[in-house]
Amino acid sequence: MCPPDHFEVAYEINPWMHTEVAVDGDLARAQWERLVSALTEAGAVIEWLSPVRGLPDLVFTANAGLVDGHVYVPARFKNPERQPETEHDTAWFLDHQFTVKPLPEGLVLEGAGDALPFAARGRPPVLVAGYRIRSDVRAHAVVSRLLGVAVRSVELVDPRLYHLDLAFCPLDARRALVVWAAFDHYGRKVVADLVPEPIELLPEEAFAFVGNSVVVGDVIIMPTCPVRVGRLLEGAGFSIEVCDVSEFIKAGGACRCLTLALDVRLSLG
Amino acid sequence: MLLKVGFTPARVGVDSWALGLYRLTGQLRSHQFGVAHLGTVDHMVRVNLELEGHLIDSLILPKVLDLLVAAGVEYRLTDVTIGRTATDLSRVLIEMDVPVGVDLDPLLEELQVHGANLCVERDCALAVADTDGVLPSGFYSTTNLQTAVRVDGRWIEVIGPEMDCAVVVSADRQLARTVPMHRIRRGDLVVIGREGVRVDAPDRPRGVSAFEFMGSDVSSEKPQALLVRRVADRLRAVREAGLKVLVVAGPAVIHTGGGEDLARLVADGWVDVLFAGNGFATHDIESNVFGTSLGVSLDAGTQTEGGHSNHLRVINEVRRLGSIAATIDAGYVTKGVMYECIRRGVPFVLAGSVRDDGPLPDTITDVVEAADRMRELVPGVGAALMLASTLHAIATGNLLPASVETFCVDINMAVSTKLSDRGSQQALGIVTDVGLFLRRLAGELL
Numbered sequence: 230m231c232p233p234d235h236f237e238v239a240y241e242i243n244p245w246m247h248t249e250v251a252v253d254g255d256l257a258r259a260q261w262e263r264l265v266s267a268l269t270e271a272g273a274v275i276e277w278l279s280p281v282r283g284l285p286d287l288v289f290t291a292n293a294g295l296v297d298g299h300v301y302v303p304a305r306f307k308n309p310e311r312q313p314e315t316e317h318d319t320a321w322f323l324d325h326q327f328t329v330k331p332l333p334e335g336l337v338l339e340g341a342g343d344a345l346p347f348a349a350r351g352r353p354p355v356l357v358a359g360y361r362i363r364s365d366v367r368a369h370a371v372v373s374r375l376l377g378v379a380v381r382s383v384e385l386v387d388p389r390l391y392h393l394d395l396a397f398c399p400l401d402a403r404r405a406l407v408v409w410a411a412f413d414h415y416g417r418k419v420v421a422d423l424v425p426e427p428i429e430l431l432p433e434e435a436f437a438f439v440g441n442s443v444v445v446g447d448v449i450i451m452p453t454c455p456v457r458v459g460r461l462l463e464g465a466g467f468s469i470e471v472c473d474v475s476e477f478i479k480a481g482g483a484c485r486c487l488t489l490a491l492d493v494r495l496s497l498g
Numbered sequence: 499m500l501l502k503v504g505f506t507p508a509r510v511g512v513d514s515w516a517l518g519l520y521r522l523t524g525q526l527r528s529h530q531f532g533v534a535h536l537g538t539v540d541h542m543v544r545v546n547l548e549l550e551g552h553l554i555d556s557l558i559l560p561k562v563l564d565l566l567v568a569a570g571v572e573y574r575l576t577d578v579t580i581g582r583t584a585t586d587l588s589r590v591l592i593e594m595d596v597p598v599g600v601d602l603d604p605l606l607e608e609l610q611v612h613g614a615n616l617c618v619e620r621d622c623a624l625a626v627a628d629t630d631g632v633l634p635s636g637f638y639s640t641t642n643l644q645t646a647v648r649v650d651g652r653w654i655e656v657i658g659p660e661m662d663c664a665v666v667v668s669a670d671r672q673l674a675r676t677v678p679m680h681r682i683r684r685g686d687l688v689v690i691g692r693e694g695v696r697v698d699a700p701d702r703p704r705g706v707s708a709f710e711f712m713g714s715d716v717s718s719e720k721p722q723a724l725l726v727r728r729v730a731d732r733l734r735a736v737r738e739a740g741l742k743v744l745v746v747a748g749p750a751v752i753h754t755g756g757g758e759d760l761a762r763l764v765a766d767g768w769v770d771v772l773f774a775g776n777g778f779a780t781h782d783i784e785s786n787v788f789g790t791s792l793g794v795s796l797d798a799g800t801q802t803e804g805g806h807s808n809h810l811r812v813i814n815e816v817r818r819l820g821s822i823a824a825t826i827d828a829g830y831v832t833k834g835v836m837y838e839c840i841r842r843g844v845p846f847v848l849a850g851s852v853r854d855d856g857p858l859p860d861t862i863t864d865v866v867e868a869a870d871r872m873r874e875l876v877p878g879v880g881a882a883l884m885l886a887s888t889l890h891a892i893a894t895g896n897l898l899p900a901s902v903e904t905f906c907v908d909i910n911m912a913v914s915t916k917l918s919d920r921g922s923q924q925a926l927g928i929v930t931d932v933g934l935f936l937r938r939l940a941g942e943l944l
Contacts, residue, residue: 353584355584360611361611366551366558366611366612366613367550367551367613369551369552370550370551370587373585373587374587377585378585379552379555379584379585380551380552381552381555382551382556382558382613383556384561384611384612413561415556415557415558415560415561416557419555419556
């Protein structure tokens, strides 16, 4: 995670961002610290990325890249505003003895924000990867080669759900939160084929960033939790921790976007 | 192939932006990579796309194909490699024919989102021949299919498709033609390797057409009358299309009593070119001078006394007079296939072989020269009838483009099989007695 020292809405690169809407820096800080403690209480161990002035979105570490064991594939950002982040992200991973495998130039892939692993019980892990809005489908093929992981490319069709992690949240070996409306006809079939027990999020729930949640064991840390969804999740044995991150939603990100899982193992065998 | 692996094009769910693809207007940018004007169909352009990735599990391939269908584009999958394991990538080459004048950019941009990129096409490599009759190493060896080569960014249709030849590009780089090895001249620009070479597989006719009802290409189990009628229909169609009919005839045509019917077909203008050997012409003349073929009476079917030397006497007379044409002028030959050919000016090539008696003065004993003479007569041929001939049929098959409809009539099924195995896969075999076949064919056409 990266402290929100320099977080603000300084540009508009998604439909949620409006530079005229000011971020309350103190509130943002408080919300972020509340998220940190919820994650820690759930059992997560957190590593820190130093904030950088002029890179307000560095706080959204989910987009730093893809992690597989000790291999790190740096993101290639679509928008020039975020491209300078990669240098800082890569430096952190090099400092922490990761092997860096860059994507070829000319392809964009916005890290774990657009690529989340789902491992159905008894089946090898599959990297579900979104494309069209922020990532190139051709980058998926490269990731598959680089990491030796099976990839399912799904097209994202709603600009408001511009990253996969706003529309798809793997929960365990059977379940995931899924916003069907975020995918095209084919993507829906792909996800339905992959996830044995999808828990549907309605569009209005998706637009409240319910899908942008972090799972630590059987705890789900959510920016908000509609009663309907809460009942379903608790019925499935999860406990729910709500962390309001409204200041960050002003920039189009919530709990999940503020974290990057480092304990990810994608490769087969 | 697509349907076999269980995908069906979506009838719904092609998102609304795809609808925009219906409104394709403007001018095609022909400078675009991968866009080639088709020589044969000049109102269409051909575009090659490459699609790579997790195409099957991610349903990208059906999505892309659905987009093409929605855009009204004709396409073919020219190469399909499906990944074996979950991490293997699949790769598909898609060839589309798009009407000239259609603005492809919106479609191409949309396809690019899904990972389909225009194949970057490269010019063919050329090397200069440094010795007469010898090709540069690595020369491209031709098939009998319609072929095009890319020179200076432009696709050029290769003139005279013929198998086992090289492709030579003219010095001004405007034309390309097949050239057999022995005709290569020092300084010729020869195509090297496979890059920048495009081979168009012929579309098998679909629906109710010539031999669609035949499950196999060789048939001994089909109603002969029907087969003959179909051949007759095809010959009529070829003639109506302004193309030529080539007959390749073996001596068995005469032995089985088919000479008279073949002569009638020549006389009536159904044969435009004749390829045969020394034996065919000899027995044709023998049968018309002596009434025998290799000494056997064609009327009685019995060996005539001293008949085994009839064909030698015929050859001797032709040699005395100087040519087959001279025997006609002298009144020695008054009917028959060769007679009708000469009378009507039908060009023929008699190609010699090592076992020939005589040979006739008209027989070309230099096989390379004979093949060249045959080659000169191939352009414009639309149909070939191979009649009870093995060696000449195969030799002719080697010279013919795959687009020439080829019928191989022989009592022995192996001849047609052999013709196919040697690369003339367009050949359709009819297993029957050639004399009976010709009788029926003449009955259909005359």
